[in-house]
Amino acid sequence: GQNIDQPTEMTATEGAIVQINCTYQTSGFNGLFWYQQHAGEAPTFLSYNVLDGLEEKGRFSSFLSRSKGYSYLLLKELQMKDSASYLCAVRDSNYQLIWGAGTKLIIKP
Amino acid sequence: ETGVTQTPRHLVMGMTNKKSLKCEQHLGHNAMYWYKQSAKKPLELMFVYSLEERVENNSVPSRFSPECPNSSHLFLHLHTLQPEDSALYLCASSQTGALSGADTQYFGPGTRLTVL
Numbered sequence: 001g002q003n004i005d006q007p008t009e010m011t012a013t014e015g016a017i018v019q020i021n022c023t024y025q026t027s028g029f030n031g032l033f034w035y036q037q038h039a040g041e042a043p044t045f046l047s048y049n050v051l052d053g054l055e056e057k058g059r060f061s062s063f064l065s066r067s068k069g070y071s072y073l074l075l076k077e078l079q080m081k082d083s084a085s086y087l088c089a090v091r092d093s094n095y096q097l098i099w100g101a102g103t104k105l106i107i108k109p
Numbered sequence: 110e111t112g113v114t115q116t117p118r119h120l121v122m123g124m125t126n127k128k129s130l131k132c133e134q135h136l137g138h139n140a141m142y143w144y145k146q147s148a149k150k151p152l153e154l155m156f157v158y159s160l161e162e163r164v165e166n167n168s169v170p171s172r173f174s175p176e177c178p179n180s181s182h183l184f185l186h187l188h189t190l191q192p193e194d195s196a197l198y199l200c201a202s203s204q205t206g207a208l209s210g211a212d213t214q215y216f217g218p219g220t221r222l223t224v225l
Contacts, residue, residue: 001176008149027181030210042113042199042216050210087152 002026004100011106020073020086020103023090028093034062034073035087038100043087046073053078075105083107112136115200121223122190130185130220132144132200140206141183142214143175146197158183159206190224197221 005023012018024032031050035043049055049064050070061074075082088100112135122128134141143155157165158177172194176188183200201214 004151004158033213035216040218040221042218044213045213048213089152095210095212097154097214101149101151 002092004088004098005092006086006100006103008101009104009106011108012091014078014080014109016078017031017076018072018105019076020105022071022073022088022100024069024071024088024090024098024100026069026090026092028097029066030091030093030095031087032062032071032091033062033087033097034071035089037085037087039084046086053063057066058083078107080107080109113200113202113215115198115220117220118218119221121222121225122187123225124192126190127186127188129187130198130200130222132183132185132217134183134200134202134215134217135146136202136215138204138219139180140203140212141177142201142203142206143183143185144199145203146200146219149224152199153173156185157206164206173206187222190222192224195222195224207208 003025003029034046037043047062054063059076066072085102085104089104114133116131123188140159145153155169155173172189176184197219200217201221203212203214204210
């Protein structure tokens, strides 16, 4: 079967750095997405990785290793507004999106 | 603003009621999706429409009935629901819905449905 694993919950301190991991076992790979979802709101697109390596977008970076079936989302200079759930999703060989259950990130002052 | 709107934002209904959820996208996309989101579970894809044709139906019970009158509007008609159907129902749209790895889905804020 196909599976996406993410930690259920993480806590970090304002101003710090946090890394949210995502491991996947899917039938084929056609890219990996990260979304942010604040409570009661729409998931919003953060990043898309299809090649190995690090993609940086301001305070957020996303890393992919296809050989290890592994990605992480790195958030720097954490702000209180970063408190949200972060969803990892992988597009498989049939171009279906396989979703993880999300990681709830709690930022403390 | 993601350009995808959903109404109503909250809905409480009895098991014998009939109601409809509405989604509208203002992004000029050709594909639209319905997802169910339950607490601590992955998003469950329910239906996919591409160019107004249903291209996917993931074994969803017949008490959920989608309708896509045009590429900008999507409805989910609900009847005789069960309490376990209580969840957040999300609508999304994407440019093509076709075989493209980078085809990104943009979501609406969802309808929080409670079935009593």
